[in-house]
Amino acid sequence: MGDSKTGNATYRCIFQEDFKYILLPVAYSVVFVFGFILNIIALYIFIFQIRPWKVVTLFMFNLALSDLLYVLSLPLLAYYYSKANDWPFSEPLCKIVRFLFYTSLYCSILFLLCISFYRFLAVCYPIHFLQWGHIRYARITSITIWVVIIGIQSPILYFVSTSHMDDSTICHDTASIELFDQFVVYNTVTLVFLFCVPLTVLLACNSFMIYVLVTPTVPATQASKSKRKSVKMIMTVLVVFITCFLPYHVTRTLYYYYRKVDTAPCPTLDAVNAAYKSTRPFASLNSCIDPVLYFLVWRFRLVRNRRRNMTERES
Template sequence: QLLPIRVLSLTNSSLDPSVIDDNVYKCIFDEDFKYVLLPVSYGIVFVVGLCLNLLSLYLFIFRIKTWNASTTYMFNLAISDTLYVVSLPLLVYYYAMGDNWPFSVGLCKIVRFLFYTNLYCSILFLLCISIHRFLGICFPLKSLQWGHVRYARRVSVIVWVVTVVCQSPVLFFVTTSVKRDTITCHDTSSKDLFGQFVIYSSVMLVLLFCIPFLIIIICYCLMARRLLQPTRGMSRLSRSKKKSVKMIIIVLMVFIVCFLPFHVTRTLYYSFRSWDLSCQTLNAINLAYKLTRPLASTNSCLDPILYFLAGQRFMRFTGSRMPGKPSNEMALGIMPNSHLETSNDTDTLSKDVKS
């Protein structure tokens, strides 16, 4: 967090005033843009994300009769997104007031905890969805066992436990500080614990982002290779393959747009604080980091797109029910019907939806 001062000195220093004292704080950046960008972007994410995720939860709970593995993962993803977006009004108020936190220290910890919990819950549930679909396309026989809904429920519990345990140190590190009658809700830690916080963040970066991202890329490359292989079949199968490729692109775009820039700029932001760099370079890194923070939150708005692309019936229930349509439409386009003909856990939401 940087002080909202309209001065840029040309002397070297660290980026965060919580790490240094006033008498050695030499690089001071203009962050007026943050007090417009963050309230507006978080406000948009709150309105759009809350509406889309509440609608998704309604469809999952009241309109889908029988769940499959992908439905289970998507439902948990919607819960994670909803829990996060309901905390955004506090951040909207906080940044609109110029980094002045009027609430308790405990609420500051919870808001930061929800951000990182949602971030890594989203990544891990997207990983689960990707592996599930990878098995359905490339190893359809194995997916009969490992793709069953009872395993998906167990995996979902494991994802929540792992994420909450891994992010629980955030509740310890995050704190507030008072400077010039302004209370700052830091998203890092106090200056005494900052070195430990960087180590902790680096471990989380590898375990909860780099490794899942690598696995997803490998899975989707193998899936795309399988889907793009020339096969004999009806035109409907060709359409399902195109839809599957679109789903692959959507998931990868969520990672590339939302998660990758944030983790890259945050790593640079933490690493370069102690380096002997010019103030212009440090200012550019600080600016990039502040710009990518809202991007990391937009996954709460993009995730519902996956649900609506999951099946024509799911999307149709957002409007009016179209009568006279057959009930065997493929719901999860990422898994063509030809790969699931032998599956007892066929991913077809259309026949699982209540009439």
């Protein structure tokens, strides 16, 4: 990549990133195809086949909606990277695509957090769950998440811009040289409140849930088997969340930091840049995995309800 200046730091580094012109278009295209189909199917099931909606259903519907909006931002990005960073569209469309990308990403993270927190209340604090586990509060929470995330991500429309380099038009995912320092501050705030805090809460809630579920109470029964399945589901959600989002946010933060400081040698900056670009597909992959988790949760609930009905009939 050509000359880049941020604050007092001037970089004249050539990034060895030809790999991203293959990796990102292929990854984004695959995620778009599978993510679009799977989330459309999930939304169809939520709208036409699940009645009445419970709190988890409402959060899953919003999660599927945010994942769908996320994958809709990928075709233009896939085309852009396949053309080796040449954006043939307008600057407003560049801003909208980047805004949609990040808005949907963080909505997905917060709705995953809501699902985990709701289950945490149901498992660990059933009395509070009866008080706060009403679908009215879930509706208010869902609307609040959309409004807050759209508000927090709106500066993207200000920071993101296009520029011309040689015969190409670059659609930046950061900011211009003059605004880069401000962008780093903004990114740090969003990182803390939209990723670090949700990650901490999710780890705490799920860890405590696992502790409660694995603590022996009575001899092994059908209920204890159900608890083991719940623990497996919780562990799966944790692994998916950490694998998809943690590497991306860590490498992105390091990339912004090393671009900002004036002591980073070119090989270090190149390595961090390569790591950041390589972890982008992981964040995108979550929009394909979420619908599979919906199916597993839905199937688990159906089996549990059938067993409960059979037990009631036998008694």
